[in-house]
Amino acid sequence: xxxxxxxxxxxGVLTGGVxxxxxxxxxxxxxxxxxxxxxxxxxxxxxxxxxxxxxxxxHIDPFLGLLxxxxxxxxxxxxxxxxxIRPLKTDRESLSVLVTYALALGIEGVLGFVFTANYRxxxxxxxxxxxxxxxxxxxxxxxxxxxxxxxILGALFLVLYRTTFGAAIRATMLNRTAAxxxxxxxxxxxxxxxxxxxxxAAAGGAVFGITTAFNPNxxxxxxxxxxxxxxxxxxxxxxxxxxxxxxxxxxxxxxxxIIAPEWSAxxxxxxxxxxxxxxxxxxxxxxxxxxx
Amino acid sequence: MNAARxxxxxxxxxxxxxxxxxxPVLEPNPxxxxxxxxxxxxxxxxxxxxxxxxxTGYISLGHAGFFGLGAYTLGLGVAHxxxxxxxxxxxxxxxxxxxxxxxALPIGWxxxxxxxxxxxxxxxxxxxxxxxxxxxxxxxxxxxxxxxLPVPRWSGDFYNTPFYYAMLxxxxxxxxxxxxxxRSKFGLGLLAIRDDExxxxxxxxxxxxxxLAAFVISAALVGMIGGVYAYYxxxxxxxxxxxxxxxxxxxxxxxxxxxxxxTGPVLGALLVEPAQLxxxxxxxxxxxxxxxxxxxxxxxxxxxxxxxxxxxRDLTIGWWTRGGPGRAAGPSPGPSTPAPGNVVAP
Numbered sequence: 170x171x172x173x174x175x176x177x178x179x180x181g182v183l184t185g186g187v188x189x190x191x192x193x194x195x196x197x198x199x200x201x202x203x204x205x206x207x208x209x210x211x212x213x214x215x216x217x218x219x220x221x222x223x224x225x226x227x228h229i230d231p232f233l234g235l236l237x238x239x240x241x242x243x244x245x246x247x248x249x250x251x252x253x254i255r256p257l258k259t260d261r262e263s264l265s266v267l268v269t270y271a272l273a274l275g276i277e278g279v280l281g282f283v284f285t286a287n288y289r290x291x292x293x294x295x296x297x298x299x300x301x302x303x304x305x306x307x308x309x310x311x312x313x314x315x316x317x318x319x320x321i322l323g324a325l326f327l328v329l330y331r332t333t334f335g336a337a338i339r340a341t342m343l344n345r346t347a348a349x350x351x352x353x354x355x356x357x358x359x360x361x362x363x364x365x366x367x368x369x370a371a372a373g374g375a376v377f378g379i380t381t382a383f384n385p386n387x388x389x390x391x392x393x394x395x396x397x398x399x400x401x402x403x404x405x406x407x408x409x410x411x412x413x414x415x416x417x418x419x420x421x422x423x424x425x426x427i428i429a430p431e432w433s434a435x436x437x438x439x440x441x442x443x444x445x446x447x448x449x450x451x452x453x454x455x456x457x458x459x460x461x
Numbered sequence: 462m463n464a465a466r467x468x469x470x471x472x473x474x475x476x477x478x479x480x481x482x483x484x485p486v487l488e489p490n491p492x493x494x495x496x497x498x499x500x501x502x503x504x505x506x507x508x509x510x511x512x513x514x515x516x517t518g519y520i521s522l523g524h525a526g527f528f529g530l531g532a533y534t535l536g537l538g539v540a541h542x543x544x545x546x547x548x549x550x551x552x553x554x555x556x557x558x559x560x561x562x563x564x565a566l567p568i569g570w571x572x573x574x575x576x577x578x579x580x581x582x583x584x585x586x587x588x589x590x591x592x593x594x595x596x597x598x599x600x601x602x603x604x605x606x607x608x609x610l611p612v613p614r615w616s617g618d619f620y621n622t623p624f625y626y627a628m629l630x631x632x633x634x635x636x637x638x639x640x641x642x643x644r645s646k647f648g649l650g651l652l653a654i655r656d657d658e659x660x661x662x663x664x665x666x667x668x669x670x671x672x673l674a675a676f677v678i679s680a681a682l683v684g685m686i687g688g689v690y691a692y693y694x695x696x697x698x699x700x701x702x703x704x705x706x707x708x709x710x711x712x713x714x715x716x717x718x719x720x721x722x723x724t725g726p727v728l729g730a731l732l733v734e735p736a737q738l739x740x741x742x743x744x745x746x747x748x749x750x751x752x753x754x755x756x757x758x759x760x761x762x763x764x765x766x767x768x769x770x771x772x773x774r775d776l777t778i779g780w781w782t783r784g785g786p787g788r789a790a791g792p793s794p795g796p797s798t799p800a801p802g803n804v805v806a807p
Contacts, residue, residue: 205578207522207585256763263520264762266581267716270522270709271758278751286748385748389705393589396582404578431597438590442571445583449574 170426176305177426181419183311184380186318189414191373191391192398193322193407194366200342200405201362204254204265210392211273212367216242216374217383218280221289231291231375232317238371246367250360273388280385288382296379314376321372322411325365329407338362342405394434397441403454413452416440481629485622494621498628498693500734502686505632506707507714507726508639509682513675514712515721516648518655519573523584525708526591527680530564531557531687532702533595536608539692546611551627554688561684562677569676573669576658588703595699607698610691624693631689632727635682640723642675651675655721683711710737713754717761719768728769733757 195209206212216238223234253272257264295309329335340348341358349355377383377391398417402409417437425433444451480487481501485494506528514520534557539550572583595602602608613620642648650671653661662668691697711726714733719725736757740750765772 199578203578205581253759253763257766259766262577263518263581264766266520266522266578267709267712268759268762271755271762273755274706274709274751274758275755278748278753278755281748281751389589393585397586400579400582400586435590435593435597438586438593441583441586445571445574449579 172304173426174423175303176307177422178419179302179307180311181422182415183307183315184422185415185418186315186322187373187376187380188394188398188418189411190318190321190369191377192395192402192410192414193325194369194373195395196399196402196405196407196410197325197338197362197369198366199399200407201338202254202265202359203262203345204269205262205396206269206363206366207266207392207396208269208273208276209366209370209395210388210390211276212242212246212370213374213377213391214280214383214385214388215276216371217291217378218284218289218374219371220375220378221291224291224293231293231379232313235317235372235375238375239368242367242371243364246364247360249367250363254359254363255356273392277385277388284385286384286386288384289378290382291375291378293379310376310379314380317372317376321369325369326407334361390434394437397437400451401441401444403451406451406453409451409453485625489618491618491621494625496735496738498621498625499738500730501625501628501632502690503710503714503730503734504727505628505635505686506683506711507718507730508632508635508723509679509686510711511715511721511726512635512639512642512682513679515715515726516642516651516655517672517675518721519576519672519676520581520712521584521676521679522581522705522708522712523586523588524680524683524711525703525705526584526588527561527565527683528687528690528707529591529595529699529703530561531684532691532697533602533608534560534684535688535691536610536697537601539610540608544611546613548623550610550692551623551689554627554631554685557688558681558685561687562681565677565680565684566673569673569680573672573676585705588705588708592699592703595703602697602699605699607696610695610697612695624689627689628686631682631686635686636723636727638678638682642678643723647671647674652721710734713758713761716768717757717765719770719772722768722770725768725770 191209191213195206198204198206198209219238219241220231220234223229223237224231229237249272253268254265257268293310295313297308299306299308300312301307327335329338337348337353337358338361340351340353341355341362345355348358381387394417398413399410401417402411402413417440420440421433421436424436448454484497488494488497506524510521510524535550535553538544538553538556542553544550544553568587572580572587575583596605598604599606613623615623642651650661650666650668653664653666654668654672658668687702691702694701710733714729715726716729717725717733718727718729737750737754740753744750744753761768
C-alpha cells in the first residue's frame, strides 16, 4: 500500500506537470485579456491530432514535432485572437466564454469530420519503455513529458520576468488601462499572449496524446479539469496554476489508490468546492470587486 | 395608433397560442410533431435559462446538469413507484422540478460565492460532477448502462402528441414565470444586479437571496423539462441527459433572440432548434453540424451581440418616434410585452 501510494504520488507529480503546462496557457490568457478560453481543451486535442498526423505520416517524433506544431499553433492563436476575440468590445468576459466555446465546438466538428470519432493514440517507443524509480517502474513518457513541461514553463517564466516584453505582459495583467497609458501596445500583447496559450496547448497536446487515447470529444473532460485547476490556483496566477495542477493530480492519483479509480476525477471537483467555500478567489488569487 | 399598439401584441399572442395548441391537428405528421416536441422543449429551456443568465447576467453553462437531474428523478421515480406506461409518469414532472430545485439550492449557494468568470467555470465543473456521479453511482442510476422507462402503448400517429402538449405546457409555464419575474420588484432587483451588483447591494437589493432564488427557479423549470424529455426518449443515459451541448444550446438561443428579453429566447429556440435537428439528421454521423452550429454562434455574437429582439425593437421604436405623435405626449404604458429593451446593455 505504502509503495503504491508513493508511486501514485510520483505519477501525480509527473502528470501534474503536463496539466500545469496546459493550464498555464489558460491562466496567462485570462490574466492578460480577462477572458476564459473554454476552447483550450479543444486546442490541446487539436495539438494532439497535429502531432498524430506528423507522427503517422512522416514518422516525426511528437517531441521533435513540437518544433513545427508549437509555432503553427502560436500563429493559429494570433489569428483567432484577431478575428474572434478582439472585435468583442462590450461585456468581453461573458461573451468571450461563448465565443471560445463556439470555437471548441467548431474544432470538435472539424476533427470529427476529418478523423472520425475513433479513439487515437500516439504509440511511440517510450510509451511502453520504463525506468526503475524508488523500487517501482515509471513509464518513460511521463519523465520526458515532465522534463518538457519544466523546460517550457521555465522558458515562460524567464520571458515573463527577465525580458522587457515579459514586463509588458505583466503590466497588462496588472492594469490594462494603465499599461495602455504608459505606451504598451496591449492589443499586441493580448494577441501574443493568446498565441503563447495555444503553443502551450500544442505542447500539452503532444504529451496528452501519448499518455491518453483521445477522440474529438475528449476536450470536454480536459477543459473541465483545466478550468478547475486555474480556479483553484487563482485566475490569472501562473504560479497558482502550477501549484494547483500538482495538488490536483497528486490528490487524484492518491485517491484512485485509496478509494477507486472511477471516483478519482470526482476529487477534482470536491477540492474545487472546498476551495470555493474557504477562499473563493483561489490559492494565489486576489479578491477583486469585479464588475459583471 | 395607440389602440393598434396596445392590441396588436395581444392579437399576435392569441394567434401564436392558437397555432401552438392546434399544431398537432394542422400538421399531424409524427415526424413534424417530433420536431415540434424538441423545439418546444428548447423554448422552455432557453426561457428558463434566461431567468438566471439573462436577468441577472450570471452566465451558467451547466444547466444541462439540472436537465439531467430532472430526467433521473423521473426515471427513478417511475421505476421505484412502479408507475406503468401511460399518462401516469407525467404526474411526476412537478416532483422532478421540486427535487432539481432542492439540488440547485446548495449548488447555487456555493457557485454564487463567485462572480462573472469564476461563476461560469463553477457551473461547468458542477455539470461534469453531476455527470460523473450519474456514471459512478451504478446502484442508483445504472451507471453508463442507463435507465429505461416504460414505453407508452400509444399508436404511432398519436405517440408524440401528449409529449408535445406536455412540453407546450411547461414552456408556457416558464414564459409566464419569466413574465411575472420581469414585472415584479424581484425582477427589477435581478436587473439591477446585472447592471451593477455593488450598487444594487448598496441601494438595498438583497443580492444573495435574489440571485439564489433566480438560480433555483431557473434550475427547477429546466428539471421539469428534463423529466418530460426522459419519458419521451424512454431512456436516461448520463452522456445524453447531461450533455454540454444541451447546456450551450439554450445559451445560444437566448443570446440569438435577445438576452434578458421575454420573447428573445422563444424566438431563438424557434429559429435554431429546427435547423439543428435537420442538420443533425442530415450530417449527424460526420459531426459537421457542430461546425455549422459554431458558425451560427460566432456570427451571432460578433455581429448581433445584443440579439434579434433588442435590435429590431430599436428599429421600430425609431420609426414610431419619428412618425407617431404618441411619444411626445409622454410614453404610453407598455404593450403586453413589458418593453425590456431599455434594460439591455448597449
